[in-house]
Amino acid sequence: MSGARTRVVSLVPSLTEAVAASAPGLLVGVTDWCTHPGGLDGSGAVRIGGTKNPDVERITALRPDLVIANEEENRAPDVAALRAAGTEVLVTEVRELPQALTELDRVLVGALGLTRPRWLDEAEAAWADVEPAGALRAFVPIWRRPWMVLGRDTFAGDLLARLGVHNLYADHAERYPRVPVEELAAAGCDLVVLPDEPYRFTREDGPEAFPDRPCALVSGRHLTWYGPSLAEAPAVLAAALGAAR
Structure with missing residues (x-):
């Protein structure tokens, strides 16, 4: 070009x-x-x-x-x-x-x-300084009706892994598998990560499906977008994850 x-x-x-x-x-x-x-x-x-x-x-x-x-x-x-x-x-x-x-x-x-751009250097530096606070097992719904979760080989899954969150479906054959909510509710995990996009999960729409699990409501833009938001994403996501524990 x-x-x-x-x-x-x-x-x-x-x-x-x-x-x-x-x-x-x-x-x-x-x-x-x-x-x-x-x-x-x-x-x-x-x-x-x-x-x-x-x-x-x-x-x-x-x-x-x-x-x-x-x-x-x-x-x-x-x-x-x-x-x-x-x-x-x-x-x-x-x-x-x-x-x-x-x-x-x-x-x-x-x-x-x-x-x-300066923000790109700032994003690279912000993620270079990330130190996972601990190891958490989680699944990440991205849709409901039907329920879909993050599977293998996803950008959002990679960001979460860098923050110490292990995606239970990271080895699934599909990148965005459909999983029955009954299976999700029975999954052995420490946390459910609920982004506000592509499906807009809220305190009233999502956590009620998993009453026995802590749910972290996170910014979809900081979890799935690759742009200027990457510079603040480590701090924003870590705060949301920490608040749910």
Whole structure:
């Protein structure tokens, strides 16, 4: 990839925040799920649909220099359609923290030609200083009706492992297995970790299914996003985990 990028469409909320925090004004299109930083709707960026159903015609009409996507969050047919229309697409892959830091550098510095942002160095330093407080066995629901949990090879699972939380389903054959709530309720664990996205678990919606287990309500943005939130994620997540014990 070469040449200055002045018109960028992001199909990933994490990357939207990363680009907007590093170079305000580059984004001309973002998804309906892009919520950070605040003020996106007043920045001139056009909403182009969801991460799973982007409006390809609307995106191409924006004449972007680059579309940034993710192999998990976005569908291969949509990426293929954009490329077939002559749009350049950079697809990231993020399964663990070091990979996230490398991919963020690839997007911001390599593809967009920006100076490496300070927040990226701060995020790397924050996680380098993490010392797990202890070993906890937990499972991590990400959806209900049906119940789904974090399985193998996930970015969120890697972050939790670095904080001393062992995911009971880390060796499952699937990355996001469906597990009957009866099985979850009977699981031998120290803690249930309930993020507020993609399903919005709250004190009134989630913990009641596991009355005999402590439940940690955690910020989904700090657990699953790879962007500026990574700099404060260790402290935010550790506080939520500690409060539940």
